[in-house]
Amino acid sequence: MDFRRITINIAGRNYPLNVPAAEEETLRKVGKQIExxxxxxxxxxxxxxxxxxxxxxxxxxxxxxxxxxLNNEKNIKNTNERVTKINALLEQLEK
Structure with a gap:
């Protein structure tokens, strides 16, 4: 895995980090959002x-x-309920 050495400034302090290259952009974006x-x-x-x-x-x-x-959990629950209903309908069609 490719790591990069970056520095994020938050509240006037520099924080040097070794991060996976794939996460660099996200960390910089979050640092700017915090600022x-x-x-x-x-x-x-x-x-x-x-x-x-x-x-x-x-x-x-x-x-x-x-x-x-919490919203993600609700979405997963709703999706599972829908899949269960679809499976029940498919089982009825097979009979």
């Missing part, structure tokens, strides 16, 4: 320091991930 979120939180709320902005980012990203996960 944008920090700036938005600093502009919209009374943020005392970068740690407060980072905590708000973590809370928002974690919430988004949980909502996505």
């Amino acid at each position: 944008t979120m920090i700036k938005d939180f600093e502009a919209s709320f009374d943020v005392r320091d970068k740690q407060d902005a980072l905590a708000m980012c973590v809370l928002k990203l974690g919430t988004n991930a949980e909502v996505y996960s």
Whole structure:
């Protein structure tokens, strides 16, 4: 696997990372999104320091991930129910 050495800047700090080449673009994109979120939180709320902005980012990203996960679980359940119904219909046709 091809690894790359990159540096991501978050909240004024550089974080050197060794990442698979296939993930480099995603990590850079997420780093930019976090920076944008920090700036938005600093502009919209009374943020005392970068740690407060980072905590708000973590809370928002974690919430988004949980909502996505719950929606994904619902979609899988609905798909499984549909497949079960289709299988039942196919079995009736075979009789």
